[in-house]
Amino acid sequence: DSGVTQTPKHLITATGQRVTLRCSPRSGDLSVYWYQQSLDQGLQFLIQYYNGEERAKGNILERFSAQQFPDLHSELNLSSLELGDSALYFCASSVAGPSGANVLTFGAGSRLTVL
Amino acid sequence: QKEVEQDPGPLSVPEGAIVSLNCTYSNSAFQYFMWYRQYSRKGPELLMYTYSSGNKEDGRFTAQVDKSSKYISLFIRDSQPSDSATYLCASKDSSYKLIFGSGTRLLVRP
Numbered sequence: 001d002s003g004v005t006q007t008p009k010h011l012i013t014a015t016g017q018r019v020t021l022r023c024s025p026r027s028g029d030l031s032v033y034w035y036q037q038s039l040d041q042g043l044q045f046l047i048q049y050y051n052g053e054e055r056a057k058g059n060i061l062e063r064f065s066a067q068q069f070p071d072l073h074s075e076l077n078l079s080s081l082e083l084g085d086s087a088l089y090f091c092a093s094s095v096a097g098p099s100g101a102n103v104l105t106f107g108a109g110s111r112l113t114v115l
Numbered sequence: 116q117k118e119v120e121q122d123p124g125p126l127s128v129p130e131g132a133i134v135s136l137n138c139t140y141s142n143s144a145f146q147y148f149m150w151y152r153q154y155s156r157k158g159p160e161l162l163m164y165t166y167s168s169g170n171k172e173d174g175r176f177t178a179q180v181d182k183s184s185k186y187i188s189l190f191i192r193d194s195q196p197s198d199s200a201t202y203l204c205a206s207k208d209s210s211y212k213l214i215f216g217s218g219t220r221l222l223v224r225p
Contacts, residue, residue: 002158031211042121042217043159043203056211090158102147102207106158 003027004107006091012113018079021110025072025093031055032074033094033104034066038087049074078112086114118142119206121216129224134191138204138216141185145206145214148180150189153201153218162189162202194223 003026013019025032034046045058049068060066063081068074078085088111092104121138128134136150147166151159165171168182179188187204201218 002160004158033213035215043215045212045214048211050211058212092158102211102213103149103161103164104159104213106151106160108158109156 002105002107004091004093004105006089006107006110008110009108010111010113012115013081014115015081015083017081017114018077019081019112021076021078021089021091021112023074023076023091023093023107025074025091026105029093029095029105030072031094031102032068032072033092034060034074034076035090035092036087037090037109041087043090046076081112081114083114086112088112116141117217118214119204119216121204121219123217123219125220125222127222127224128194130194130196132194132223134189134194134198134221134223136189136191136202136204136219136221138187139185140187140206142206142208142214143185144208146209147207148178148187149205149207149213150176150178150187151203151205151215153203155200159203194221196223196225199223 005024030051033048036044046060048056066076088109092106149164150162153159163178175192177190203218204216207213
């Protein structure tokens with residue numbers, strides 16, 4: 001157990017629907033990262049929060065949004081889902097700010113299937 | 116062009132072989148370089164990280180960075196079947212973003 005908790009583990013939904021993925025970071029970690037992993041794209045950086053504030057944005061679609069709450073847990077909202085959104089979504093946390101190696105600890109992932 | 120490029124493999128070797136895994140990167144601002152290992156259906160876990168150029172050794176694993184050629188390597192000595200996994204290289208500059216390669220799948224045959 002890495003200490004990063006993601007729910008749900010598996011999710012099957014239909015095109016056009018909206019889902020919310022949840023992440024609790026490791027105790028003491030202030031940064032939360034979201035990554036999408038699909039077979040043909042590898043691990044793609046979506047967005048990152050540090051102590052409640054958005055600090056970096058990657059290839060996140062406008063249909064996707066995220067936030068980090070005061071208790072440091074984070075949610076990734078995916079709306080108007082398309083078949084191509086089917087992927088593993090990973091949350092990772094780290095204790096550090098932007099400087100330094102910023103070692104990430106990953107959760108087990110949420111597998112989203114859009115039918 | 117992706118910022119971090121990695122051969123997807125698969126790479127198949129016999130048990131006990133020395134494995135060489137490689138990545139190239141394009142961003143000269145990258146200062147930190149990491150290797151993560153990912154078993155099937157699991158989250159990636161950190162193996163090693165290095166700062167700037169040079170070598171770092173940890174047991175059977177050696178990470179090497181050559182900033183002049185923008186080349187990152189991971190060597191695994193005496194490879195074991197339990198090393199079979201996908202290996203992801205990752206790089207970072209002074210910002211928050213950690214950019215991953217697409218991963219190389221390694222299979223160590225008993």
